[in-house]
Amino acid sequence: MPHDDPSPNDLDAMLRGLPGVTLDRRVEVQTLRRARAVLVEEEETGLLVGLRGFWERAVAPALVMGTVASYLAWAVQSAGSLYQ
């Protein structure tokens, strides 16, 4: 490196002093609108997933148990009436 090159410190100071880069307002608005739409969509998806999970974990087993219990009760009742 030639002796008159800027030192690393000088270079860093020059790089830090570079002007900003402006983002167009139009792009900013569009970005936020699209991102928020995705956030809402994800929330709805999350709700559906949550509902499905609740169905699978709680409602469906309860229905199965209820059906089995009803069947057993019916079977016991039927068997009882046969012996009478």
Place this chain on the structure above:
Amino acid sequence: MGSPSDLALVLLLQRGDPAAFGKVYEAYGPRIFRFLARLCGRKELAEDLYQETWIKLALHARRLEEDTDLGAWLYTVARNLARSERRGQTSRPVTEELGVDAPYAGASPFEWASATETQKRLELALRDLATPLREVLLLVVVEDVEHERAAAILDLTPEALRQRLSRARAKLAEALDEQTKPGRARTKE
């Protein structure tokens, strides 16, 4: 590891809180765009990748780990999007043809007009650096990202980052020196 303020924001983001999203956008938006504009060298491309970066955050908000460093996460996504874009390109960006009197593609004509001669030379020298060297300078020096975080973003060991940074500074100094020589040849990637 994210800062305590990041933790609060991450917890809100996990619930899909739009206000938290707005705060993250406000805190990191200008930095991410500045990084992308100088990394890509094309304003329209930088704008597209910028949008994609924020959409990725919206998509992943609910799955963020509690200790997510939001700044590092966003820089990583932005950098990876720019890398994917470069892989899909078959030729150099149109800015290759721009001379020293034309703005680098991340700047508006107004920004270019208001820059000093030294700044213009520096922008052009930076633009002509190989991408791995440019991205390390942009992150560590221009964006002032700590070495440890920058190494994580660039997927480097701390030692590899230090070496790359040193090489990038040397190449940039060389490129600036080249510019001052009469009948200079432009550095190619």
